[in-house]
Amino acid sequence: MNKDLSLRSLLGSTSLPRNEAYILMAYVLNKHYQLPRSTLVSRDEMELDGLALEEWQSLESRRLNGEPVAYLIGKRGFHNIELQVAPGVLIPRPETELLVDIALQEIKRLEGKVKHPNILDLGTGSGAIALSIANEASHTQVIATDQSTEALSIAKLNAKFLGLETRIEFAQGSWYEALKEDVMFDVILSNPPYIANQDPHLNQGDLRFEPIDALTDHSTGLSCLEAIIIGCPMHLKPGGLIAVEHGFDQSDAVVGLMKTAGLVDIQVHRDLAYHPRVVSARK
Numbered sequence: 001m002n003k004d005l006s007l008r009s010l011l012g013s014t015s016l017p018r019n020e021a022y023i024l025m026a027y028v029l030n031k032h033y034q035l036p037r038s039t040l041v042s043r044d045e046m047e048l049d050g051l052a053l054e055e056w057q058s059l060e061s062r063r064l065n066g067e068p069v070a071y072l073i074g075k076r077g078f079h080n081i082e083l084q085v086a087p088g089v090l091i092p093r094p095e096t097e098l099l100v101d102i103a104l105q106e107i108k109r110l111e112g113k114v115k116h117p118n119i120l121d122l123g124t125g126s127g128a129i130a131l132s133i134a135n136e137a138s139h140t141q142v143i144a145t146d147q148s149t150e151a152l153s154i155a156k157l158n159a160k161f162l163g164l165e166t167r168i169e170f171a172q173g174s175w176y177e178a179l180k181e182d183v184m185f186d187v188i189l190s191n192p193p194y195i196a197n198q199d200p201h202l203n204q205g206d207l208r209f210e211p212i213d214a215l216t217d218h219s220t221g222l223s224c225l226e227a228i229i230i231g232c233p234m235h236l237k238p239g240g241l242i243a244v245e246h247g248f249d250q251s252d253a254v255v256g257l258m259k260t261a262g263l264v265d266i267q268v269h270r271d272l273a274y275h276p277r278v279v280s281a282r283k
């Protein structure tokens with residue numbers, strides 16, 4: 001008997017969670033037949049053939065093996081944009097949207113005071129933070145840095161795809177070392193590697209497939225946060241805002257670093273899961 005290769009049968013028999021199977025199948029339909037996602041419902045008797053069938057089987061087994069969905073389909077939604085992602089960059093997380101919202105609120109506050117607010121995103125990865133801000137606030141000037149040339153080339157590609165390449169400048173290097181010395185910012189943002197080197201999460205789930213240098217500082221988890229916070233007064237305008245993302249149990253330590261740096265108006269912000277996730281402060 002011929003095997004049933006209809007969408008209904010393939011989706012019905014996979015051991016993947018339903019939402020993941022649908023995302024991967026929609027990707028296959030779009031890539032091989034230029035069909036929309038709605039085909040999954042409207043034409044579920046359709047059979048896959050040739051390369052499309054091979055691709056479905058390969059994606060299904062790679063996902064069952066743990067590879068992140070975002071790397072398999074090469075993209076991820078973040079804030080109001082879609083980003084291309086590949087194993088050279090961290091997959092943008094919903095928690096990080098909090099950092100973007102804090103920055104947008106500050107940019108709004110500066111309206112009528114600063115014509116072109118200067119924003120810095122340290123360790124931009126896919127460009128998630130910098131590009132969301134450039135996309136939402138068209139009067140800003142955004143500089144995005146990363147140490148990894150691979151990450152920067154993905155971030156540049158994203159800027160191009162989103163039509164934002166003239167709005168954003170990229171610089172390579174470790175934290176502030178990437179900058180020309182005399183630039184001062186209204187807002188400094190970063191979602192640095194903050195997982196401690198011994199943290200068992202590094203060996204679980206999507207994290208196993210993400211760039212290790214984007215996840216951990218290979219130390220206590222606080223060394224990058226420290227470099228960013230202690231260095232910020234040199235690069236913030238008076239009254240300028242810094243906001244950094246951190247691990248759920250690092251908020252006291254990050255507040256301590258902000259105090260050591262002489263910053264004021266220190267605030268802890270919670271994510272949707274109610275974990276302290278971002279600390280902001282002013283020079």
Ligand code: GLN
Pocket residue numbers: 089090091092093096122123124125126127128129191192193214215
């Ligand atoms: N800034 C990027 C993001 O938030 C990358 C962060 C990182 O690689 N640690 O997704």
